[in-house]
Amino acid sequence: MMDWTDRHCRYFLRLCSPGARLYTEMMTTGALLHGDAERHLAFDPREHPVAAQLGGSEPKELALCARMVERRGYDEVNLNVGCPSERVRRGAFGACLMAESRLVAECVRAMRSAVSIPVTVKHRTGIDRIESYEFVRDFVGTVAQSGCDTFIVHARNAWLKGLSPKENREVPPLRHEFVHRLKHDFPRLEIVINGGIVSCDDIEAHLARVDGVMLGRVAYHDPWLLAAADARIFQRAPFVRSRAEIVHAMIDYAERETREGVALRNITRHMLGLYHGERNARLWRRMLSDPAGLSVEGPRLLSRALDAVESPVAAAA
Numbered sequence: 001m002m003d004w005t006d007r008h009c010r011y012f013l014r015l016c017s018p019g020a021r022l023y024t025e026m027m028t029t030g031a032l033l034h035g036d037a038e039r040h041l042a043f044d045p046r047e048h049p050v051a052a053q054l055g056g057s058e059p060k061e062l063a064l065c066a067r068m069v070e071r072r073g074y075d076e077v078n079l080n081v082g083c084p085s086e087r088v089r090r091g092a093f094g095a096c097l098m099a100e101s102r103l104v105a106e107c108v109r110a111m112r113s114a115v116s117i118p119v120t121v122k123h124r125t126g127i128d129r130i131e132s133y134e135f136v137r138d139f140v141g142t143v144a145q146s147g148c149d150t151f152i153v154h155a156r157n158a159w160l161k162g163l164s165p166k167e168n169r170e171v172p173p174l175r176h177e178f179v180h181r182l183k184h185d186f187p188r189l190e191i192v193i194n195g196g197i198v199s200c201d202d203i204e205a206h207l208a209r210v211d212g213v214m215l216g217r218v219a220y221h222d223p224w225l226l227a228a229a230d231a232r233i234f235q236r237a238p239f240v241r242s243r244a245e246i247v248h249a250m251i252d253y254a255e256r257e258t259r260e261g262v263a264l265r266n267i268t269r270h271m272l273g274l275y276h277g278e279r280n281a282r283l284w285r286r287m288l289s290d291p292a293g294l295s296v297e298g299p300r301l302l303s304r305a306l307d308a309v310e311s312p313v314a315a316a317a
Helices: 007-014 029-035 036-039 059-072 086-090 094-099 100-116 133-145 176-185 201-206 217-223 224-233 241-260 265-271 283-290 289-298 300-310 312-316
Strands: 024-028 050-055 074-082 119-127 150-158 190-194 212-214
Touching: 007 024, 007 086, 007 241, 007 265, 007 289, 029 036, 029 050, 029 059, 029 150, 036 059, 036 074, 036 190, 050 059, 059 074, 059 100, 074 100, 074 265, 086 217, 094 100, 094 119, 094 133, 094 150, 094 265, 100 119, 100 133, 133 150, 133 176, 133 217, 150 176, 176 190, 241 300, 265 283, 283 289, 283 300, 289 300
Parallel strands: 024 050, 050 074, 074 119, 119 150, 150 190, 190 212
Antiparallel strands: none
């Protein structure tokens, strides 16, 4: 979710779901230690509970960054051992670290010694053509010895060569049963499943077998799924907000942020899926992507788009 779940996206998703735990895009240790850490770590207090996801492989650097995360007020720090992208692999972190479980355990141990907030790990079921359950079982077992209690498992292998990040989300077969077996074999650990989960029915089915469900791109493209899951899973009925109420809240947010110099496009690009599956979804996306409207109208564009998609005339068109 790099370049996707920035602070504007998370603020919007929190409006859709008061109950879900939100995760940042992955931030590398280099970006935090040698770049604009304030920009990377900024978040609105209304995002809580929110976790910061780190990418790195040097225990000391990860410990320093975990401390920065805690001081900034995050509720959790997560080590990403699942991203298969080329630039991540060149930096010797991400999914390739699954081949070095002892190093991952050392990284987690260093992070845990530096902070009091939970340190969690996100990983895959395996790498390349390793198809055995024993590989991921042994990885989790080794890392758990460092004191990590929560593992978020993307239920596909990461192929480190030959596939793009997009293909890595689609080509390797899903192994949901591997994640279920992890919970059976490590009952004291918190096991969260990710990958190929697209409906509330899916969520409920997996929650009967594991402790949690993480949604990625499906929640980005169809954020109202989070509202439906919030109502059904957390038993908040009816929906916490209507789409219109969410838009009105985002208008206020956009007015504040644009006064601080944020480009409106950086906010509206995360809202394109709000009317996914609705009759006027295409109209909504077109209006929020219109260069002239974004540059001339400012946050008023959201009001106009809302009027257009919610009007009876538009609904009948």
